Amino acid sequence: MTYVQPWQVRYYEADQQGVVFNAWYLAWFDEAFTAFLRDKGLSVFEMANQGINFQLVHSEIDWISGVRFGDEVSIAVQPARIGTTSFDVHYTVLREDLVTCTAKIVYVSISSDGAGKQPVAPVLRKALT
Amino acid sequence: MTYVQPWQVRYYEADQQGVVFNAWYLAWFDEAFTAFLRDKGLSVFEMANQGINFQLVHSEIDWISGVRFGDEVSIAVQPARIGTTSFDVHYTVLREDLVTCTAKIVYVSISSDGAGKQPVAPVLRKALT
Amino acid sequence: MTYVQPWQVRYYEADQQGVVFNAWYLAWFDEAFTAFLRDKGLSVFEMANQGINFQLVHSEIDWISGVRFGDEVSIAVQPARIGTTSFDVHYTVLREDLVTCTAKIVYVSISSDGAGKQPVAPVLRKALT
């Protein structure tokens, strides 16, 4: 199921061309995934304290058009493939009903103690399915 | 020819896991491309005033390992495909001699006045070849 | 009247000491002021299009303690002095009921066309009183 998060563009995220600078999209996806998990009752903060962590290993972003400060924006979060130690999440940035950007991010499940990869934790797997 | 830009990690770019947060990589590539062009005698600022502009339409990033504040980092900029109205640039983040991240960004050549796509300007084409 | 905006700390805003990096506070105050105005029915975006703009000329920030990703944070926005062409706004960052940071920002009212200072527009003056 797709989760849709309404999104406020911050004034400073728009550059002098008037559209949101590209790097902020990755920052947005990070926040949108946190919101998706919160909606499922999971706290990234508490999971990290329980040893459940993840990091990005791959991202692909396609920009179709820009978004501006003042635009009505939302971000759709759609979990996709789940493997043993990694999972994909698809993101779509919408301006009203128009898709302006699509992205795919591959996360790898890691332990919080630096020991490296670990199987996707059951609570996380459940939230993603 | 690959251009290599020595790079200072800014303190605030490292997140609470101690490694540079993913979104800063896109910001870095933007700065590294500006530095590459400066090295070729081109100013992004002056080009924009002459109607020569470009924007990102696609990015792919692969993270192999993180970089930390205090690490000796450099960014290699390697122009790749050049088409009529778009071009690709490859980026490699190095910690000393170790590749920690690779990326490919596709830029489309646009006019500064908002009229849309235009052929890659000769000065830019020359710098990329 | 004080306006209080609940606030989500973004993951990347916490640095490797685990607390929000100082520069994000100014970014937060900017967003909180936008939210304050939105609450009063004013859009920064639409005001700018009508020639009503403002910029920072002075800021003072006192940090008492840090805030962390996962903390329950809110930002109180309290308009203070209003002069002919400038006004002060006080900000307080709260972690639950604890004050962690206080700030005062002096804004000057400017026209959107670059002509410089202008009297604080009536709609803005009303919102601040």
Added chain:
Amino acid sequence: MTYVQPWQVRYYEADQQGVVFNAWYLAWFDEAFTAFLRDKGLSVFEMANQGINFQLVHSEIDWISGVRFGDEVSIAVQPARIGTTSFDVHYTVLREDLVTCTAKIVYVSISSDGAGKQPVAPVLRKALT
């Protein structure tokens, strides 16, 4: 003695008004202070590992005019008052020879282990004098 650091404005730091967004100034001062210490042979990274740390407790910034992407900018770093457990540093942002911004930041010396305030370490005191 004043230390002057040449400074490249990053493209994304300029907002849609075309001037650097206010929050980046605090980020710049952080980097400029790191550069000042590096010039004195000190690494913030190594000092932190030796238990020598500091954090901001107060900042005051006055903006006189904006700086733009493409401007020739430098940041002057001037240590001022040094007390037992805190010290002040003054910053000046210059566009060519013109002062565009002045700031004063008060830092408190803390231990890296979270134990709180500690006297300014001799190596740091020497660099600041």
